[in-house]
Amino acid sequence: MNTKQSLENTGSSRDNTARQPGNTTPCSGSTARQPGNTTLLPKSILITGSSGGIGAAVSRHFLALGCEVYGLDLLPQTVTHPLYRHFICDIRDADSLPDIENVDVLFNNAGLQNSPDDIDNNLRGTVNVTEKYVASPRLRSVLFNASASSVTGQEYPLYAASKAGVVGYMKNLAIRLAPRGITVNAVSFGGVITPLNDPVMNDPASWEKIMAVTPLKKWTTVEEVAQWVEFLTTVNQSMSGQNLLIDNGEHDLNGTFVWPGA
Ligand SMILES: NC(=O)c1ccc[n+]([C@@H]2O[C@H](COP(=O)([O-])OP(=O)(O)OC[C@H]3O[C@@H](n4cnc5c(N)ncnc54)[C@H](O)[C@@H]3O)[C@@H](O)[C@H]2O)c1
Secondary structure (H helix, E strand, O other): OOHHHHHHHHHHHHHHHOOOHHHOOOOOOOOOOOOOOOOOOOOEEEEEOOOOHHHHHHHHHHHHOOOEEEEEEOOOOOOOOOOEEEEEOOOOOHHHOOOOOOOOEEEEOOOOOOOOOHHHHHHHHHHHHHHHHOOOOOOOEEEEEOOOHHHHOOOOHHHHHHHHHHHHHHHHHHHHHHHHOOEEEEEEEOOEOOHHHHHHHOOHHHHHHHHHOOOOOOOEOHHHHHHHHHHHHHHOOOOOOOEEEEOOOOOOOOOOOOOOOO
16 A cells, blocks of 8 residues: 555545535525524535646535536546536636626635746636626635645745735635625645645655644545535635634644753
8 A cells, every 4th residue: 555545544534424415405496594504505616726636526525415516727627417517717817717607605726836827826816716706696605725835834935925815815805795794714724635745645755754743643635625615615604704724733733842851
């Protein structure tokens, strides 16, 4: 068993408590929020970067719940389902974005890591998408996939700057959309098990170094990411303007207390 397989197995053991399609309130056709009705699913979700590791997993999660999924990506579709519609477009080019009405939830996920274009792609592109679809009268939640880098400043300079910019923009949007009752938040993951990370996941020496500074001794699976997205855009109706750091304790649980005898 290689390192990646063993990681995937570790992740799946945590999935025993995952919500199953039959274990949720099905799409009702109504998106109205009712007091006390915290499990109302959206009818539709727009996901950028839906051909990639996280985007495809989140798409499949919402499809399994019976929601329509609109996927935007530079690449051809990797998800096939009767409720899935794929649009090939470049989020950097606002004119390439398709007209889609009735978006209930927007998950801004598309991103590059360590390209000369990180700012234009990850920040400007995300702003393009958001400003295009926030006019949807049914919109009720926007979630941004930032990165732990937005909090720690680690990783590549332009990537860190782009993701911190996304968080600043998220807060601006949360203020603007609050009067419409729309929640706007960001998730900032540390390591997620996706092909993007194959170089370190498949290198035992790198992986050992990473685990040495990861208190929970694991990375996050894409299925767990999907559950966060569902919770924050569907159950959550009271938190807005927040950037959640979900990094298996890497940032806050590595003690640096130095004292003689301690
Ligand atoms: N994988 C991780 O460990 C991790 C951790 C924290 C944050 N993130 C963030 O999560 C998001 C998804 O990461 P992933 O691991 O699934 O990566 P990925 O490379 O597998 O997927 C990203 C997808 O976005 C698409 N995309 C990129 N630029 C685009 C553009 N201009 N227009 C349209 N589509 C575009 C790509 O084609 C790709 O399909 C990224 O924003 C990444 O920064 C990932």
